[in-house]
Amino acid sequence: MFVMKMYPRVPVIFYCMNIFVARLNFKTSGAELKKAFEQFGEVSSAKIIMDKATGRSKGFGFVEMPDDSAAQAAIDALHDKEFDGRVIVVRQANPRD
Numbered sequence: 001m002f003v004m005k006m007y008p009r010v011p012v013i014f015y016c017m018n019i020f021v022a023r024l025n026f027k028t029s030g031a032e033l034k035k036a037f038e039q040f041g042e043v044s045s046a047k048i049i050m051d052k053a054t055g056r057s058k059g060f061g062f063v064e065m066p067d068d069s070a071a072q073a074a075i076d077a078l079h080d081k082e083f084d085g086r087v088i089v090v091r092q093a094n095p096r097d
Contacts, residue, residue: 016044016064017071020093024048025084026057036083037063041070062093 021033034046044064048057065071071092079090 016066017068018093018095019063019065019071019075020060020089020091021063021078022060022089023086024057024059024061024088025086026059028057028061028084030061032084033061033063036078037065037074040074040077041065041067 019037024033028048030046030048033048034043037043037046042065044066046061046063048061050056051058063074065074075090075092078088080087082088
């Protein structure tokens with residue numbers, strides 16, 4: 001995913017690896033998810049997907065990291081590991097069509 005940031009008068013586009021995280025505890029917050037991935041490098045964003053009707057977590061989310069090597073290290077370290085009481089799935093997200 002590309003993220004555009006405005007520096008004084010010059011738009012700059014940054015590439016971020018988008019990481020899919022599944023099997024999350026329904027009580028896990030975006031801040032907790034971000035903290036887990038920050039061990040491996042800078043995190044641009046961390047978002048838990050919420051059900052629009054109930055306002056409850058759907059049990060998955062996405063993390064964006066600008067450094068591919070840090071993102072891959074996070075994927076390798078966290079995939080199939082326990083986080084917040086559940087064994088999570090972590091992989092590079094598939095691009096949206």
